[in-house]
Each structure stands twice: as C-alpha cells, then as structure tokens.
Amino acid sequence: MYEDEGGGGARWGTNNAPSDDGQLIITDNGEAMIISATVGKLWTTGAGLCSRVLVAGGRLYRGQYLCSSNDGMFRLEMGYDGDLYVRYQNFKIWSAGTDVLDGDYAVMRSSVGALAVK
Secondary structure (H helix, E strand, O other): OOEOOOOOEOOOOOOOOOOOOOEEEEOOOOOEEEEEOOOEEEEEOOOOOOOOOOOOOOEEEOOOEEEOOOOOOEEEEEOOOOOEEEEEOOEEEEEOOHHHHOOOEEEEEOOOOEEEEO
16 A cells, blocks of 8 residues: 555555655656656656657657657657667667667757767
C-alpha cells in the first residue's frame, strides 16, 4: 500500500524506486513518466505515440526517442546517461559512446544536415 503526503492509503501507485528528486512529466508524444536527475527514468506508462522524424534543428533530449514505423521495434534513444543509441526491442545494438562525454541532447544540425550530440 502506498501512502500519500497526508497519510492514508492510495488506491494505486507506480511502485518505482524511491528518489527524493523525482518529477512526473508528460512528453510531447503522450507518454507519462517519472524521472530523476540522479537516477534517470524511474517509471513510464510506455504508452506514448512515438515520432519517427527529427526535423532540422530538432532536438532529442535525455529520455526521448524516435521509433521505427514497424510498431517501434527499433528506437533511437537519447539515454539519461548522455549516450545516444539504437535499441532493437530490449537490446542495445549500437551506441555512439557519448555517455562518457555526458551529452545533454542530440540535434539535427540544419546547416549541414548531420546529427550531433551536445
């Protein structure tokens, strides 16, 4: 049973790992998630409508991703650790190795048509 700030029991809860800096957000694609600056993604509905396109000047921030058109089997993700990677179902199949650089976001550079991690 979960307890709210005022005491008493909750009828439902996310049951995520405890974190003193968790924030509930709703993404532009309709996915609700609880994130932590220190831990990363703590919980998600997994119900977002995934975008397939990153337009010129568009950014992919930590925790955001693009999906393939085949039910999202492939995802280009900007990880909470700063790494940009491709995931097939639950397997990481490619990584840019930017976790060691602590990247904040991936951006489609409109001036040269290239993807960069900053």
